[in-house]
Amino acid sequence: MKGHNISIVGDKFMIDGKPLHIISGSLHYFRVPAVYWRDRLHKFKAAGLNTVATYVEWSYHEPEERQYNFEGDRDLVRFVQTAAEVGLHVLLRVGPYICAERDLGGLPYWLLGKYPNIKLRTTDKDFIAESDIWLKKLFEQVSHLLFGNGGPIILVQVENEYGSYDSDLAYKEKMRDLISAHVGDKALLYTTDGPSLVGAGMIPGVHATIDFGVTSQPTEQFDSLFHLRPAPGPLMNSEFYPGWLTHWGERMARVGTNDIVLTLRNMIVNKIHVNFYVFFGGSNFEFTSGANFDGTYQPDITSYDYDAPLSEAGDPTPKYFAIRETLKQLNFVDEKIEPPQPSPKGRYxxxxxxxxxSIMSPKGRCDLGKRYEDVSGGTLPTFEELRQRSGLVLYETTLNETEGILVLNKPRDLVFVFVDGKPQGVLSRMHKKYHLRISSTAGSKLSLLVENQGRINYGTLLHDRKGILSEVIYNNKVIGGKWSITGYPLETxxxxxxxxxxxxxxxxxxxxxxxxxxxxxxxxxxxxxxxxxxxxxxxxxxxxxxxxxxxxxxxxxxxxxxxxxxxxxxxxxxxxxxxxxxxxxxxxxxxxxxxxxxxxxxxxxx
Missing domain, CATH: 2.60.120.260 (Galactose-binding domain-like)
Known part of the structure; x- marks a missing residue:
């Protein structure tokens, strides 16, 4: 059905002339098998939500240059259509950078290989050109699903928390224009940033929203926005955190249910629109987990349970039922929809x-390895230069000295060290371990097996290439001879x-x-x-x-x-x-x- 309209009138979102109070939850289609999409979305609706938000992950759909995939678990159109069938509006967060605790923030790794000097999230001509190509391909898929074209997509997000990265107006406006060229007046554009960073992230002509977690004074979170835009339009917390992310080596992050429902009630009473980030988390299957850096490299765990209202397996938690009860009291719940129950699990x-x-055996190298061209000198090619997304890369050379100290100042990320096939130890970015005493003889083979533990997804160290980024030093001398290289992409x-x-x-x-x-x-x-x-x-x-x-x-x-x-x-x-x-x-x-x-x-x- 054509002719739908979403607009902003005063402090309200208007859908075909009627006000809409957005109660949304995030669900990332790429973190759960497509067979389960309807189940998870139905549970959103049963909780009283009227909208679902999802990132669109560029790297999920173009894992290698110009190799697009929008089928099966990657069928974004089917996901959006399913949301509409369930009765949910859609907030489409197209980035192209999304963060999301995903490898490289959802940007395809091959950008770093194709363009050695690329500057991501800037007006760098190569980044803009590739973003333009991608966005055209994306909107070929989803334009017909914009609200003005009869679909459920009411809001489209430009970039993601850019104020936490930079404040380059030229870049922000360029991204706005690239996306607006496809969206037009068929949906509204918006940004999201932390309350104190909204000024750096907001874009002229784009609705500005903020994100924050539990608080006793949610209206005060908008003070900076009011200062910048005295008439900011509908107030929206577009990432309300009912949980939080977790890195390896940490305790599982938790957020108390009582604080969540008190903040939620306070926001709704004060006419603040809400998107839970996340209402359902899912899993970072295969090599998709990202990492953070806060003085130390912090790879994300595989689970994206996030202490969310729906568990990693999609089961309602006590937090889910507390949120549902709050929304029921505020007249958002359709009581004709039965509340969900946990699904049975297998104990096999x-x-x-x-x-x-063994992957380093002759058969392992033959069956699972990919031999790259040999190199000479002190600089070794990165995963990106080899056009290998993840997995492991094995760098090997011959040593001419006996026992000594091996130094790698920039391991990316975990390096298993072998001499003549015998394990010597590890060098680790996460552990900040860069020196290792090894035993060798003249003619020994040095094998350095590098594991990519996930590219950084947030902050200024985003250009996170993998491999060995420094010279390999043994007994204070650079190993500059011939290196053989075997990759283990492990895609299959x-x-x-x-x-x-x-x-x-x-x-x-x-x-x-x-x-x-x-x-x-x-x-x-x-x-x-x-x-x-x-x-x-x-x-x-x-x-x-x-x-x-x-x-x-x-x-x-x-x-x-x-x-x-x-x-x-x-x-x-x-x-x-x-x-x-x-x-x-x-x-x-x-x-x-x-x-x-x-x-x-x-x-x-x-």
């Missing part, structure tokens, strides 16, 4: 696994496991399991207790990183839709980078473990 038990393939994991080849170093373990006869597959959680550090695949789906000894996350969420019914066997593959479990099993349990206290500084390599 321990799965025995056996060592199958396919090898003949009937023929094992196990040596030292990171190793794949494999096992199979069959679900109970006659039972539909259920969501479950994989307990990585006893294992050290690595990645897990179930039926080819990469569940993400595990690191239980560092914590706080111990389990990995396994969507039931990725499992096979009996009698078909399910395949469990574990890439253990360090030390396997003594039990040689990994167990499927029916509850998450996200709050186990670990010890980052006690973690070590054999």
């Amino acid at each position: 038990g321990a799965v025995p696994v056996a060592a199958k393939l 994991v396919q090898f003949n496991s009937s023929v094992s080849e196990v040596t030292q170093g990171p190793t794949f373990y494999e096992g199979t399991f069959v679900l109970p006869e006659g039972q539909k597959p259920l969501d479950t959680f994989l307990d990585t207790t006893g294992w050290d550090k690595g990645y897990v695949w179930v039926n080819g789906h990469n569940l993400g990183r595990y690191w239980p000894g560092v914590g706080p996350q111990v389990t990995l969420y396994v969507p039931g839709v990725w499992l096979l019914e009996a009698p078909q066997p399910n395949v469990l593959q574990i890439l253990e980078l360090n030390k396997p479990s003594d039990s040689s099993t990994m167990e499927f349990i029916d509850n998450p473990i996200l709050n186990r206290t670990g010890n980052l500084h006690a973690w070590k390599f054999p």
